[in-house]
Amino acid sequence: MYADLKQNVANHWQNVSAESLPYPVDMTSLIHLEQISLDAQGVALSVQAGLTVYDPATIVRAALAYWNQFGATQKEQDRQGFLAQARWLVDQQQREGRVAGGWCVSRVADEGEKDDASLSASVQGQALSALVRAYHLTAEEAFLQGAALALEPLRRDIFEGGVSAPLGESGIFFQDEAAYPATHVFTGCAFALLGLYEYLAVVEDPDAAQLVERCWQALRSTLSEFDTGFWTRPALSSRQLATPAQLLLQAKLLALLAGYSGWQDIADRARRWAMYPRRPLSRLRSWLSRRWAGFSGVLASKRQRKSPSSPDADARTTRVAVSVYGFPSLGGTRAVLAGLAQVTSDIWHIEYITQEVIPHTEPFIIHKFGTRHMEPWQFPAVWFYVLTGWYKTRALLRRGAGYTVILPQDGVYSAFFSALAARVAGVRVVCIDHGNLTLLYNRPYRQERVKALETKNWSRPRILFARVRYVAYWPSLRLMARVAARLVDHYLVPGIAGDGVEEDCQRVGIPRSRLSRFASMIDIGQHVVPVGEERARQRAEKRLAADAMVVAIICRLSAEKGLEVALEGLSVALANLSPELRARMQVVIAGNGPLREYLESEIVRRGLSENCAFWGEIAHDDVLSLLGITDIFLYTSTRGACFSMAVLEAMASSCAVIATTAPLSNQRLLDEGRGIAVPVGASEQIGLALARLVSDRELCEQMGRQAREYIAREHSPAMFRRTLLRTTGWPAQANAKIVDQDSVPESSLPERKS
Secondary structure, X not given: OHHHHHHHHHHHHHHHHOOOOOOOOOHHHOOOHHXXXXXXXXXXXXXXXXXEEOOHHHHHHHHHHHHHHHHHHOOHHHHHHHHHHHHHHHHOOOOOOOOOXXXXXXXXXXXXXXXXXXXXXXXXXXXXXXXXXXHHHHOOHHHHHHHHHHOHHXXXXXXXOOOEEEEOOOEEEEOOOOEEOOOOEHHHHHHHHHHHHHHHOOOOOHHHXXXXXXXXHHHHHHHHHHEOOOOEOOEOOOOOOOOHHHHHHHHHHHHHHHHHHOXXXXXXXXXXXXXXXXXXXXXXXXXXXXXXXXXXXXHHHHHHHHOOOOOOOOOOOEEEEEEEEEEOOOHHHHHHHHHHHHHOOOOEEEEXXXXXXXXXXXXXXXXXXXXXXXXXXXXXXXXXXXHHHHHHHHHHHHOOOOOOEEEEOOOOHHHHHHHHHHHHHOOEEEEEOOOHHHHOOOHHXXXXXXXXXXXXXXXXXXXXXXXXXXHHHHHHHHHHHHHHHXXXXXXXXXXXXXXXHHHHHHHHOOOHHHEEEEOOOOOHHHOOOOOHHHHHHHHHHOOOOOOOEEEEEEOOOOHHHOHHHHHHHHHHHHHOOOHHHHHHEEEEEEOOOOOHHHHHHHHHHOOOOOOEEEEEOOOHXXXXXXXXXXXXXXXXXXXXXXXXXXXHHHHHOOOEEEEEOOOOHHHHXXXXXXXXXXXXXXXXXXXXXXXXXXXXXXXXXXXXXXXXXXXXXXXXXXHHHHHHHHHHOEEHHHOOOOOOOOEOOHHHOOOOOO
């Protein structure tokens, strides 16, 4: 791959070397040399709000404009003008700290105060191109060293003082403003990528080539989002259309990058972009769209000004509202919300908007809406649920709740009413979906819901009526999901790429750039693993032998958990064990549900009574205690999405896990010897895996150690905090020391260049 990229760069660079390496973008569209002022050393100056400053963006554009002018005229004056800008870039390049290798760009506000400075991908890329040309012109190593150092911000995430933001599983997008949430400006990323290509023409750098590949991975997955079919967008953070000048620059940059990459589809798209301004209908549609966007923006700003700010708002914290069906939540949602509150306790003030308040003792701020009959599980109650949820959220915003972010906890009904209310108020909405989106088109799930009606003690007419209501329920959910997809700013979905979630999101219209997968957080400190006498004592309290091989099954006792397969696997395992090991194998089944009586009878029928014990429903703290004294955790679910919190918690407790590949993330979690993944319904494989682990305690303990280390590394609170801040907002200045630009003394200002 690297060899192909290097050959493409060499061929492309050779084609333009005969023309003194002109910079392929006409910078006079961005800067006019005859209108800028120079200091005593010939460095370009920028006037902002009455103050004269050194602006890296102006200087690097002036450098490339001088370079092209020198190539055309061969005048010494233009050569010296180029070198003056290039030497300033080397002299003022940050050499240490979190922004090493970069040039911080700041803007001066109307009041004369400077806004916070940040790095810019376009400045980094253009500076790379300028320094490479300065090295060609002078052969001075300082320019080549400066170019190598300028790569550092492109290598680093914004959190580390760079300009890169992850997009997709391994792609990166170079941001024109190093801050989160990422804006995904096309020209900024393209200028940085162009600079990388030109640097690779001079230096062999496999790491830089990898940056190119990762950037293309992100760009190719989002190019269609920039393209509306008749015009383009300058950035993916808004739906505004590009100006004609921005569109022409985008088309030019994409054509240049297509030449370097050699991909015909990229070249075809670049030609299509270049044709848009030549089509009268495209120009008319873009003009109307921009006018409507301007009119809508004015109305939105007026509505926002009418909303009073919260009188008790703390300027040091961000006010966040979490929209969730019931609170405190149960299951995986409960774990995510607990982790969310934990990792943001120092920067967020969280309130909850919910339809059902579950008894609790913690001091939460909860805003309740609707009645107990307005549940989102059936038609038409789901519409009453979203209507009352929208009304409550809208009322809170109008009364000055001061929320900066709203976090709905499903991608359907809560996302729908939250986004409708927040869009008018100009509040950012980040949806954390826990699998609801994957169920919209899941036929087995719908069949389960209908089949569950037969287990209820209802009359036949009532059951028939409930089935008829489902006919309108599923289309309602899909409609809500599609509307939410257009209004929600970003979606966070736990899980791994390739598990089918991306396809489900695409079906409802969620763009790739507004979807992030994340690793569900596990606080490893809560998972205490007792050893020695303490482990024996805790087992004795639970009536478990100290030397027993404890197998735990913790779940709701329902059909989708595959418990019949689990019992069959237990039978296979016991049949493959010696009498001594068979006696030491103790199975604890914790949970309750509609299959409790059936499972009890099956255990008796299969002769498993001596090895199995039902503990019933237990509290979460008791779950953690059980996992701490468990050797093997068995998970046999037949369907699932995202991450299984049960599997994650078992791994964090050093259990050797045997789990089905539903959800698919279990395959990655248990890879490399961290556990054993088996296909859904494979009772024979489950039994053999159980027998293997029960027979080899050392292997069992080794799996548990590796699993715990993996969870501590990949599912830590720090990783989850980063995910949240990437999507909700985090300026680069908040964690990076930014060196401010100096104002230029009036005494050093020369006359304007003629």
